[in-house]
Amino acid sequence: MLTKLAGGRIYDPANGHDGAVGDLFLQDGRIVADPGPGAAPDEVHDLTGRVVMAGAIDIHSHIAGGKVNIARLLMAEEHRMAAQEPCGCVGLATPSTHATGCRYAQMGYTAAFEPAMLPSNARHAHLEMADIPLIDTGGYLVLGNDDLLLELLASGAGEEAVADYVGFMLNATRSLAVKAVNPGGINAFKYNQRRLDVDENGPFHAITPRRILTALAGAVQRLGIPHPLHLHGFNLGVPGNVEATLDSIVAVDGLRLHLTHVQFHAYGAEGDRKFSSAAARVAEAVNRRPNISVDVGQIMFGQTVTASADTMAQMGNAGLAHPKKWVMMDIECDAGCGVVPFRYRDKAFVNALQWAIGLELFLLIEDPWRIFLTTDHPNGAPFTSYPELIRLLMDRDHRLARMAELHPALPEHTILGSLTREYSLGEIATMTRAAPARILGLTDRGHLGPGAVADITVYTDRPDRHAMFETPDLVFKDGRLIVRDGVVVAFLQGRTHVVEPAYDPKIESWMARRFDERMGQRLTHFRIAEEEIRGGNGLVRHACQPGAF
Amino acid sequence: MASDRPTHPIGRPVVHHDVVCPFCGLGCDDLTVEEEPPSTLAVRSTDCPVARERFSHTPVAEPPRVAGVPVPLAEAVEAAAALLGAAQAPLVAGLGTDVDGARAALSLAERLGAVVDHALSDGLYRNLAVLQRTGWIATTLAELRNRCDLLLVAGPDPAALHPRLFERWVAPAPAFQTPPSREVVFLCGEPLDTTRAVLSGLPVTVLPGDPARTGDAAAALAAALADPSRAAGAAGIGAGDIAALAERLRTARYAVVAWGAAAFAGPHADLTVERLVGLVRDANRHTRCAGLPLAGHDNIVGVNQVCTWRFGVPLRTSLAGGTPRHDPHRFDWARYAAVADVVVWVSSFRPEVPAFPADTTVVALAPPGTAFADEPAVFIPVGTPGIDHPAHVFRSDTVVALRGRGLIDRGLPGVAAVLKAIAAALPQEAPAC
Ligand code: SF4
Numbered sequence: 001m002l003t004k005l006a007g008g009r010i011y012d013p014a015n016g017h018d019g020a021v022g023d024l025f026l027q028d029g030r031i032v033a034d035p036g037p038g039a040a041p042d043e044v045h046d047l048t049g050r051v052v053m054a055g056a057i058d059i060h061s062h063i064a065g066g067k068v069n070i071a072r073l074l075m076a077e078e079h080r081m082a083a084q085e086p087c088g089c090v091g092l093a094t095p096s097t098h099a100t101g102c103r104y105a106q107m108g109y110t111a112a113f114e115p116a117m118l119p120s121n122a123r124h125a126h127l128e129m130a131d132i133p134l135i136d137t138g139g140y141l142v143l144g145n146d147d148l149l150l151e152l153l154a155s156g157a158g159e160e161a162v163a164d165y166v167g168f169m170l171n172a173t174r175s176l177a178v179k180a181v182n183p184g185g186i187n188a189f190k191y192n193q194r195r196l197d198v199d200e201n202g203p204f205h206a207i208t209p210r211r212i213l214t215a216l217a218g219a220v221q222r223l224g225i226p227h228p229l230h231l232h233g234f235n236l237g238v239p240g241n242v243e244a245t246l247d248s249i250v251a252v253d254g255l256r257l258h259l260t261h262v263q264f265h266a267y268g269a270e271g272d273r274k275f276s277s278a279a280a281r282v283a284e285a286v287n288r289r290p291n292i293s294v295d296v297g298q299i300m301f302g303q304t305v306t307a308s309a310d311t312m313a314q315m316g317n318a319g320l321a322h323p324k325k326w327v328m329m330d331i332e333c334d335a336g337c338g339v340v341p342f343r344y345r346d347k348a349f350v351n352a353l354q355w356a357i358g359l360e361l362f363l364l365i366e367d368p369w370r371i372f373l374t375t376d377h378p379n380g381a382p383f384t385s386y387p388e389l390i391r392l393l394m395d396r397d398h399r400l401a402r403m404a405e406l407h408p409a410l411p412e413h414t415i416l417g418s419l420t421r422e423y424s425l426g427e428i429a430t431m432t433r434a435a436p437a438r439i440l441g442l443t444d445r446g447h448l449g450p451g452a453v454a455d456i457t458v459y460t461d462r463p464d465r466h467a468m469f470e471t472p473d474l475v476f477k478d479g480r481l482i483v484r485d486g487v488v489v490a491f492l493q494g495r496t497h498v499v500e501p502a503y504d505p506k507i508e509s510w511m512a513r514r515f516d517e518r519m520g521q522r523l524t525h526f527r528i529a530e531e532e533i534r535g536g537n538g539l540v541r542h543a544c545q546p547g548a549f
Numbered sequence: 550m551a552s553d554r555p556t557h558p559i560g561r562p563v564v565h566h567d568v569v570c571p572f573c574g575l576g577c578d579d580l581t582v583e584e585e586p587p588s589t590l591a592v593r594s595t596d597c598p599v600a601r602e603r604f605s606h607t608p609v610a611e612p613p614r615v616a617g618v619p620v621p622l623a624e625a626v627e628a629a630a631a632l633l634g635a636a637q638a639p640l641v642a643g644l645g646t647d648v649d650g651a652r653a654a655l656s657l658a659e660r661l662g663a664v665v666d667h668a669l670s671d672g673l674y675r676n677l678a679v680l681q682r683t684g685w686i687a688t689t690l691a692e693l694r695n696r697c698d699l700l701l702v703a704g705p706d707p708a709a710l711h712p713r714l715f716e717r718w719v720a721p722a723p724a725f726q727t728p729p730s731r732e733v734v735f736l737c738g739e740p741l742d743t744t745r746a747v748l749s750g751l752p753v754t755v756l757p758g759d760p761a762r763t764g765d766a767a768a769a770l771a772a773a774l775a776d777p778s779r780a781a782g783a784a785g786i787g788a789g790d791i792a793a794l795a796e797r798l799r800t801a802r803y804a805v806v807a808w809g810a811a812a813f814a815g816p817h818a819d820l821t822v823e824r825l826v827g828l829v830r831d832a833n834r835h836t837r838c839a840g841l842p843l844a845g846h847d848n849i850v851g852v853n854q855v856c857t858w859r860f861g862v863p864l865r866t867s868l869a870g871g872t873p874r875h876d877p878h879r880f881d882w883a884r885y886a887a888v889a890d891v892v893v894w895v896s897s898f899r900p901e902v903p904a905f906p907a908d909t910t911v912v913a914l915a916p917p918g919t920a921f922a923d924e925p926a927v928f929i930p931v932g933t934p935g936i937d938h939p940a941h942v943f944r945s946d947t948v949v950a951l952r953g954r955g956l957i958d959r960g961l962p963g964v965a966a967v968l969k970a971i972a973a974a975l976p977q978e979a980p981a982c
Pocket of ligand 1: 574576595598712713
């Protein structure tokens with residue numbers, strides 16, 4: 001079946017289109033070249049005046065896995081309240097799998113990636129992601145606190161051995177990328193250390209966080225994994241943590257590095273309140289170094305729940321829990337999880353400044369190919385707040401009006417009021433489509449050129465950008481219309497994106513012994529078979545290019 | 550999965566190595582199971598009584614029955630769909646099944662507007678109630694094995710329900726602790742003889758006390774942490790013992806407090822859990838300490854995980870009226886069975902189905918050979934996950950999911966296939982977002 005999307009204004013940064021009027025043709029789930037005047041489309045959508053973009057891609061959203069279920073359990077109140085509503089799944093911090101897929105699709109998103117899949121919990125995460133309808137998914141594997149890696153490093157293993165280990169783990173757990181969460185810190189917390197400096201030897205294995213960070217960044221480069229090491233940095237949420245953030249940038253010595261939810265890592269300790277914005281310093285460092293990318297982790301005001309593998313940081317925040325309850329878990333010699341409900345209050349100085357720091361980062365980092373729109377769902381806010389966030393980026397008057405409602409001391413502590421930048425539609429398309437696809441190595445997504453998967457979103461161009469991005473007119477997934485005027489009109493299953501880097505299988509015999517001796521699990525059972533992912537249908541493999549990055 | 554199965558050499562038993570055991574939630578994946586063709590299984594590698602008993606129970610297939618009369622599967626499915634289509638207050642429970650079976654059961658329940666619960670959720674709910682009320686600090690089995698230097702077992706010995714707990718997760722020396730030593734304390738409960746034997750190489754202290762007052766002992770310990778010299782006795786345990794244990798907890802490097810909530814007696818057993826959770830939290834002011842709540846027979850943890858991700862709320866939930874409503878009291882299956890008119894009972898791990906009130910219509914999915922107090926309206930024999938077909942099950946610590954494989958082919962359908970067929974035979978409705 002041939003479908004024609006006629007006469008829309010096409011925003012397709014990867015192919016150099018910035019709003020020019022044109023037609024798109026879809027066939028068998030993909031975008032095809034214009035078949036010429038002789039072709040008779042089976043279906044034509046007249047998109048005159050409408051804005052057309054590829055389906056949006058969220059590179060960092062906690063949508064599945066153990067901590068998400070713990071968060072759902074802890075947030076029983078919000079589910080009880082939701083049960084009073086006619087369709088109770090709107091805007092929840094902890095939506096069900098079904099609501100997750102629906103809400104994303106209704107906002108024009110066709111993929112979202114779980115950024116913290118623990119090796120031991122990977123099978124669970126995949127089982128859960130398969131139950132999210134409509135959108136594509138995938139997971140980033142959390143490494144850097146796993147005792148096996150630390151043992152390997154402590155034994156003086158070279159770069160090849162580390163890369164083989166990482167390569168095996170990515171294959172075995174069907175992951176798309178490598179994430180490091182407070183490298184060494186989660187492990188140290190298991191020995192009751194509540195802080196670990198970048199150059200301090202951790203307990204037991206006596207390895208420094210810097211060594212872990214550089215080893216993982218090096219392994220990612222060696223294996224040729226498209227996505228750079230995805231780093232949840234040091235001292236999350238602690239005033240003054242900008243020094244460690246800037247130090248991480250230097251530590252990787254030119255290797256590619258993605259700093260995730262960098263808003264939480266861009267804090268100074270200056271001023272009367274010993275808490276200040278260091279967004280300008282971070283932005284300056286990012287602007288100067290093309291090997292660095294970031295996503296923001298914007299906070300938005302209201303009740304949410306924070307869920308992170310970073311038990312060291314979460315234990316530090318537990319006293320701020322709202323409501324007053326929280327869960328910490330030490331997990332399976334590979335990481336941990338901390339779940340702390342939290343309410344960001346617009347009248348609280350610290351929260352207002354966090355909000356401003358996030359927006360400063362968005363506006364000061366110049367290259368929309370290297371900064372991504374996230375709220376670190378649900379940690380900064382539920383992903384359903386993206387339309388409002390887009391409005392804040394595109395509409396300075398709205399930004400100033402919102403700022404005026406916040407804590408009165410805020411203007412003295414942020415330069416936000418003086419920043420005049422407004423994102424264009426093309427920049428939004430870059431930041432939410434083209435750039436995420438590129439930085440994850442999804443070559444046939446995030447753009448609208450021939451051969452791309454027909455994941456497409458069509459909007460009415462409204463001056464109120466919140467309204468515009470909240471309710472697209474049409475959303476196509478794999479060429480099928482799934483959403484019309486904000487309503488899901490068809491259900492289908494997404495796919496799971498993975499990489500399968502080559503590695504020397506000799507590492508497996510060492511690992512098999514370690515698994516027998518320590519993990520109480522056979523390595524063969526740890527490995528996830530292809531048929532376990534969506535019943536064997538739906539793995540999408542992305543090429544690794546050793547040495548290419 | 551046929552490809553997983555070794556072919557049968559004539560007349561000789563087939564040996565399956567590294568078999569995943571799906572029964573008690575400890576995730577043993579090292580079993581050697583011998584198959585005497587056509588379908589008799591015997592566990593050779595462990596004395597675990599649960600594994601031995603369950604793997605050996607593989608009677609040959611029998612046909613489904615409707616009102617006691619053997620019928621082909623398709624007919625039983627039609628009959629079940631007809632009964633369910635007319636149900637006013639359906640209950641989909643038991644839910645002893647793998648992840649796929651749980652998905653199918655929950656989809657069916659959603660379609661019917663039923664209440665869902667697991668047969669064994671009493672123990673789980675003692676834990677979940679506390680998790681939801683206060684949160685907790687918890688750990689997993691490999692952390693216990695590799696980092697714990699002091700294990701405090703609260704209440705009756707959990708090995709009664711999880712037989713290889715001590716053998717696999719406590720007896721080996723902790724690999725990531727210096728020195729690699731461990732001691733075990735039993736509080737308000739006595740170790741079984743098998744547990745004592747497995748722990749013979751480790752220092753073991755037994756403080757018997759009154760199991761019904763385990764919570765009091767936990768509270769006394771928590772109170773003594775700040776200043777052990779001011780400890781008070783509790784639950785029949787003297788002040789001196791409480792003081793010594795509090796001191797030991799303070800100086801442990803990584804203490805684990807383990808309990809099996811299913812064994813706590815009394816209607817307020819969740820208060821016992823709450824006090825244990827409080828003890829763990831208080832101990833973390835001095836050192837590291839984590840709880841290990843054990844519950845996990847018949848994949849209850851996996852089924853609860855699926856329910857939580859599917860609906861945002863755990864089991865004991867009503868799916869009548871659109872948005873899921875969770876109520877651990879009202880939607881406890883044992884209570885709801887009194888008002889339910891049609892019950893779908895799923896028990897694929899064990900040949901046991903409870904008795905229901907006389908006017909209840911029961912559709913039972915259970916292994917062949919299951920004995921019933923009253924013949925159910927529909928009985929569909931099903932295979933056992935991890936024996937008859939590949940299956941995902943969760944470990945008790947909620948983190949690790951394992952995949953068991955199919956060992957034998959008795960020609961029995963899996964729960965997922967049967968429930969999907971029943972759902973497909975119901976009048977169709979468009980799914981809503
Ligand atoms: S302890 Fe549990 S998992 Fe291990 S063999 Fe026995 S029943 Fe199976």
